[in-house]
Amino acid sequence: MKWTQTLIPTLREAPADAEIVSHKLLLRAGLIRKLAGGVYTFLPLGLRALRKVENIIREEMDRAGAVEVLMPALQPPEIWEASGRAETASNVLFKVKDSSGRQWFLSPTAEEVITTLTANEINSYRQLPKNFYQISLKFRDEIRPRFGLMRAKEFIMKDAYSFDTTDENAMAAYKKMYDAYTKIFARCGLKAFPVEADTGVIGGNYSHEFMVPADSGENDVAYCEACGYAANIEKATSGIPKTAAREIGAATEKFATPGVVTIEALSKEPYKVPANRQIKTLVYIADAKPVLILIRGDDQLNETKFAAKTGAVAVRPATAEEILPLLGAKPGSLGAVVNVPADVKIFADERLQGANDMTTGANEDGFHLKNVSIERDIKVTAWFDLRTVSAGEPCVKCAKPLKIRRAIEVGHVFKLGTKYSEKLNATFLDADGSRKPSVMGCYGIGVTRTLQAIIEQGNDKDGVVWPLSVAPYQVCITPLAVTPDSQAMQLAEKFYAELTAQGVDVILDDRDERPGVKFKDADLVGFPIRIALGEKSLAKGEVEIKPRTAAFQSVKIEDAVEAVMKLVKA
RNA sequence: CGGAGCGUGGCUCAGCCCGGUAGAGCGCUUGCUUUGGGAGCAAGAUGUCGCAGGUUCAAAUCCUGUCGCUCCGACCA
Numbered sequence: 290m291k292w293t294q295t296l297i298p299t300l301r302e303a304p305a306d307a308e309i310v311s312h313k314l315l316l317r318a319g320l321i322r323k324l325a326g327g328v329y330t331f332l333p334l335g336l337r338a339l340r341k342v343e344n345i346i347r348e349e350m351d352r353a354g355a356v357e358v359l360m361p362a363l364q365p366p367e368i369w370e371a372s373g374r375a376e377t378a379s380n381v382l383f384k385v386k387d388s389s390g391r392q393w394f395l396s397p398t399a400e401e402v403i404t405t406l407t408a409n410e411i412n413s414y415r416q417l418p419k420n421f422y423q424i425s426l427k428f429r430d431e432i433r434p435r436f437g438l439m440r441a442k443e444f445i446m447k448d449a450y451s452f453d454t455t456d457e458n459a460m461a462a463y464k465k466m467y468d469a470y471t472k473i474f475a476r477c478g479l480k481a482f483p484v485e486a487d488t489g490v491i492g493g494n495y496s497h498e499f500m501v502p503a504d505s506g507e508n509d510v511a512y513c514e515a516c517g518y519a520a521n522i523e524k525a526t527s528g529i530p531k532t533a534a535r536e537i538g539a540a541t542e543k544f545a546t547p548g549v550v551t552i553e554a555l556s557k558e559p560y561k562v563p564a565n566r567q568i569k570t571l572v573y574i575a576d577a578k579p580v581l582i583l584i585r586g587d588d589q590l591n592e593t594k595f596a597a598k599t600g601a602v603a604v605r606p607a608t609a610e611e612i613l614p615l616l617g618a619k620p621g622s623l624g625a626v627v628n629v630p631a632d633v634k635i636f637a638d639e640r641l642q643g644a645n646d647m648t649t650g651a652n653e654d655g656f657h658l659k660n661v662s663i664e665r666d667i668k669v670t671a672w673f674d675l676r677t678v679s680a681g682e683p684c685v686k687c688a689k690p691l692k693i694r695r696a697i698e699v700g701h702v703f704k705l706g707t708k709y710s711e712k713l714n715a716t717f718l719d720a721d722g723s724r725k726p727s728v729m730g731c732y733g734i735g736v737t738r739t740l741q742a743i744i745e746q747g748n749d750k751d752g753v754v755w756p757l758s759v760a761p762y763q764v765c766i767t768p769l770a771v772t773p774d775s776q777a778m779q780l781a782e783k784f785y786a787e788l789t790a791q792g793v794d795v796i797l798d799d800r801d802e803r804p805g806v807k808f809k810d811a812d813l814v815g816f817p818i819r820i821a822l823g824e825k826s827l828a829k830g831e832v833e834i835k836p837r838t839a840a841f842q843s844v845k846i847e848d849a850v851e852a853v854m855k856l857v858k859a
Numbered sequence: 860c861g862g863a864g865c866g867u868g869g870c871u872c873a874g875c876c877c878g879g880u881a882g883a884g885c886g887c888u889u890g891c892u893u894u895g896g897g898a899g900c901a902a903g904a905u906g907u908c909g910c911a912g913g914u915u916c917a918a919a920u921c922c923u924g925u926c927g928c929u930c931c932g933a934c935c936a
Binding site: 298300301302303304305306307308323325326380381397398427429431432433435440444445446447448498507508592605698699700701733734735736737738739769770802803804805806807808809810812813821823824825826833 | 860865869870871872885886893894895896897898927928929930931932933934935936
C-alpha cells in the first residue's frame with residue numbers, strides 16, 4: 290500500500306476528549322474516529338490491525354475445535370423472555386421497532402440464539418460435543434461509554450458457546466477454551482493473565498477473566514505473587530482471620546452517642562471503640578425487599594459477592610427515607626439487635642462469626658449497643674463471605690500477602706451449566722434413551738477492546754509500539770526523495786515488491802514530506818520496522834533498517850530484504 | 860441516573876469575570892527557498908462562537924432552557 294493512496298490522518302496533538310494513552314493514540318495515529326459517544330469508525334489502519342487480531346482468534350478457535358457461524362444482530366424478544374434475560378439484562382439491551390411496530394433487540398451476546406439453534410438442530414449425544422463461535426458486532430446500551438473502544442455502545446466481540454453431554458465433558462471444553470485464550474493473547478503480544486471471576490448477568494457457576502494489567506483498567510484484581518492465586522476483587526477471598534472472640538461479655542448495654550453517625554467517630558474519644566470491634570449495619574434493597582447486611586466496622590461490603598451469594602438480581606443501597614420507617618432510626622445508628630422486623634433477612638459476613646464484645650447501632654438515633662455477641666444477640670439468616678479483600682491480606686492459598694492492581698478485562702470464559710439449555714429446550718437423547726439438557730459454556734473476547742489493550746500496553750513517548758503479529762503493516766519503507774526517477778524511490782518500489790512477494794505487509798511512504806514528518810508519523814503509527822532510503826546512506830550503497838524500539842542498522846542495499854525478513858520472522 | 864467539568868475554523872486553545880471589529884498556534888491552498896527527526900518567508904481560504912429562547916441600543920461574553928462531549932460512581936467483552 291502506498292501512503293498517499295490510503296487515509297492515515299495523524300494528529301500532532303491529542304483531541305481533548307481522549308483521556309488515556311491508548312485512546313489518544315488510536316486517534317492520533319489515525320486508527321479510529323468518533324462518530325458519537327461510544328460509536329467509532331475504523332479507519333484503514335485501525336481496521337487492518339483489528340482484522341489481524343480477529344484472524345489470530347479465528348485460527349486458535351478453529352484449532353481448538355470450535356466452528357464459526359454468524360448469528361443475527363437483530364433478535365426477537367421472545368427468546369430473551371424465554372431465557373429470563375429480557376428482564377435481567379434489560380438495562381443493556383438496545384430495543385428497536387420495525388415499521389410494523391414489532392420489537393427487536395440488538396444482540397449484546399447470543400446465548401439465546403445459539404441455544405435456540407441447537408434446540409432445533411442437535412438431537413443426539415452423537416452430535417455432541419459442539420462449540421460454535423462468531424466474530425460480530427455487539428450492541429450494549431452502556432450507561433457510560435468510556436475510553437474510546439474500551440467500553441463502547443457498539444463493539445466487536447468473539448463469542449463462543451460449547452455444548453456437551455456431561456459436566457465433565459463441559460469442563461474439558463472449558464479447559465480447551467481457557468488454553469486457546471492463553472494462546473490468543475500471547476500471539477497478540479499481550480501480557481494477559483487469567484483470574485477467577487464472578488459470573489454476573491450471563492450466569493453460570495465457574496468462570497475466569499483474562500486480564501491485561503493497566504492502570505487505566507476498570508477492574509481490580511487481587512493476586513499472589515508467591516502461589517499464582519488471582520481473582521477479580523469482586524470474587525477474591527483471603528485468609529484473613531475471623532474476629533477474635535473474647536470472654537463472654539455481659540448482656541448488651543445501650544449507651545448514648547449523640548451526633549455519632551460514623552464508624553470513625555465512634556472509634557474516637559470519648560467512646561474509643563476500635564473499628565474492628567464494631568458491626569456495620571447496611572440496609573440494602575435486594576429484588577425489592579429490604580435486607581440487613583452486617584460487616585465488620587473496618588471492612589467494606591462487596592456488593593457483587595452479596596448478589597452472587599444470595600442470588601439477588603437487583604441490588605442497591607436503601608435510601609434514608611426507606612430505612613427510617615423500617616428500623617426506626619437513621620443511618621449511623623443502625624443495628625440488627627433490636628427492632629428488626631421478623632421478615633427482614635439478616636446476612637452477615639463470615640469474619641464476624643463468633644464475634645462478641647462488639648458495638649453496633651441501637652436502632653435509636655443517638656444510641657449504640659455494646660457487649661454485643663453476634664450469635665447470641667442477632668438472628669443472622671445466613672453467613673457469607675461478603676467483604677472486599679484489601680492489599681496485604683494473607684493469600685487464601687499460601688498465606689503470603691496479596692497484592693491488588695488495576696486491569697483491563699479482555700476475555701471471559703464461563704461454565705454455564707444447563708441454565709439456558711433447560712429454559713430454551715436444548716436437549717439431546719443420550720445413549721441410554723434419556724433426554725437431557727446440554728451442558729453449556731460460553732466464552733467471550735472483546736476484540737476491539739483487545740486491540741486497544743494492545744496499544745495501552747505497547748506505546749512510548751513517540752507513539753504506538755505494535756507487536757509484529759497485529760501491526761497494520763509490519764514494514765514501512767521511507768524514501769526521503771519521492772520523485773519517480775530518484776534512486777531512493779526506485780529502490781523503495783523494488784523493496785516493496787520483493788517484501789510483498791514474500792508475504793510481508795508493507796506500506797510505502799510516498800508522501801512528498803520532509804524527513805522529520807515522515808519519521809515522526811511512522812513512529813506515531815508504530816510500524817515495527819522502518820527502512821529509510823536517503824541520499825547519504827545510498828551514496829555508501831546502504832540503507833537503514835530501524836526496528837521501532839531499537840537502534841537502526843545500516844545494511845548493504847543488496848542485503849536489505851534479507852535483513853528485514855530476518856526481523857519479520859524473529 | 861447521581862456528582863464534576865467542557866462546547867469558539869479540521870486539531871489544540873485564548874477571548875467570557877468587566878457586553879461594543881471573532882483571535883493565536885498547528886493543519887489546509889498558492890508561490891519561492893529548504894530537504895536525515897514535526898522547516899522558513901510571503902500571500903490566501905476556512906467560524907450562523909453547540910442549539911433555542913430571554914435581557915440589552917448592542918450578546919461568544921449576562922440569564923433560562925435544551926442538546927452534545929469528557930471525567931468520577933453503578934454496569935460489562
